[in-house]
Structure formats: C-alpha cells, structure tokens
Amino acid sequence: MITPLRVGFVTGATPDKWARHWRERHREPLELVPVTESEQEHLLRGGSLDMCLVRLPIDRDGMHCVRLYDEVPVVVAGREHLLAAADPEVTTADLADEQLVMPHASGWRPDVEQLDWPEMTPREAIETVAAGTGVVVVPMSVARLFQRKDVVTRVVADLEPSTIALAWRVERDDETTQAFVGITRGRGANSSR
Structure with missing residues (x-):
C-alpha cells in the first residue's frame, strides 16, 4: 500500500x-x-x-x-457598523477607536484599550462582529470563506499583506x-x- x-x-x-x-x-x-x-x-x-x-x-x-x-488584509464589521458606509478601502487610522476581536490575527492593535477577548476561531470572530460587537482584521481569503450577509468587508490599505x-x-x-x-x-x- x-x-x-x-x-x-x-x-x-x-x-x-x-x-x-x-x-x-x-x-x-x-x-x-x-x-x-x-x-x-x-x-x-x-x-x-x-x-x-x-x-x-x-x-x-x-x-x-x-x-x-x-493575501490582502481586510476588516470585517457588522452590516450596521459605520464601516459599511466607508470606501472599499480603509486605513488603520479609520480603525483607531475600534474594539478588535482576535487581535493576534493581524499583528496590529488600535491605540485604545482593548477588551480581553477569549480565544476564537476566525469563524467565531466573524460571528461576533456580525452581532455588532467589534471588528476583526483577517486575510481576505478567510473573510471570503466565512462571508455572511450581515457583515461588510473593507480592505485595510496600510497593513502589510x-x-x-x-x-x-x-x-x-x-x-x-x-x-x-x-x-x-x-x-x-x-x-x-
């Protein structure tokens, strides 16, 4: 065999x-x-x-x-989030005041104090932001894999791929x-x- x-x-x-x-x-x-x-x-x-x-x-x-x-980094947010009205591209400055779910995924953290999130899979993180809590930065391929109707995705132009x-x-x-x-x-x- x-x-x-x-x-x-x-x-x-x-x-x-x-x-x-x-x-x-x-x-x-x-x-x-x-x-x-x-x-x-x-x-x-x-x-x-x-x-x-x-x-x-x-x-x-x-x-x-x-x-x-x-892979291009993107931010995923709930459809009701302000990012839904943003251009197809945003910068980290646009995300400076956001609570970042799964902060280790992108290597970037906003300057504001962050909540202590439990360990999550990308799917769980996207479900969390779909519920209206925080945003998550992931590679575009991951966002596409777990795409939902109740989230929006925007390219983060100033993050490294x-x-x-x-x-x-x-x-x-x-x-x-x-x-x-x-x-x-x-x-x-x-x-x-």
Whole structure:
C-alpha cells in the first residue's frame, strides 16, 4: 500500500488546483488536511503532515519554505457598523477607536484599550462582529470563506499583506516532496528542477 502525501492547508488557503495537478500526474495518493494557524507548525514539525500551506511567519529552523502568494488584509464589521458606509478601502487610522476581536490575527492593535477577548476561531470572530460587537482584521481569503450577509468587508490599505507559503521539514526533502513543490511553482508535467 502506498502511503499518501499528507499536505496540510491553513484556513483560507486553497490547494485545490495543485491537488488536481498532482492527481493528474502522480500515482501516489494525496491527502489534504485542513489545519488552523495555531496548529500548522506543530503538526508539520511533529510529522503528522509531510508538507503544509502555512501562513507566515513560522520558525524556519529545520524547515524549507517556498513563498507562494500574498493575501490582502481586510476588516470585517457588522452590516450596521459605520464601516459599511466607508470606501472599499480603509486605513488603520479609520480603525483607531475600534474594539478588535482576535487581535493576534493581524499583528496590529488600535491605540485604545482593548477588551480581553477569549480565544476564537476566525469563524467565531466573524460571528461576533456580525452581532455588532467589534471588528476583526483577517486575510481576505478567510473573510471570503466565512462571508455572511450581515457583515461588510473593507480592505485595510496600510497593513502589510500576509503570506501563504509551502513548508516542509528539511529531512523530508525527497523526490515526492520536490514533485509537489514543482506543481506549486508552476512546473509542467515534463519539466524538471
């Protein structure tokens, strides 16, 4: 029995195109495993995953890491929030007086004193802001994944984008791993490194 290549993907990442190309070109099975940002590195280092589409930053010690694409940061607020009337883009200055739900997600915090929010998943954070409490800053892919009719999304123009990368342990760098890396880098079926 052939062991599947286990590739994790963090919330919001979309591995479908690469998985389709893998299945067209390789007989080894591919298993896609959804992971959260908080567990992405732990599962990869622990060997539960062979590779993972991670949201940077991660500790790169003992890891190979190939940057794939950047994600635009957006703020999500309830439909009745003032941001609903704002332009498609806002700045952190526009958010300076807001209570930020899930503040660790963006790396940015407003200057006002923040409530001590319990640990939340992105879905729970968006449900919280839909109820009219605070705002949350997340990558656009996460906001789209959990899109609801009772929230609005605005690009935060002055925040740095987040980055999705493919990571794997140095000791896992074999032919199968490099074949998947090649697919994510756009190599054709007959091309080589």
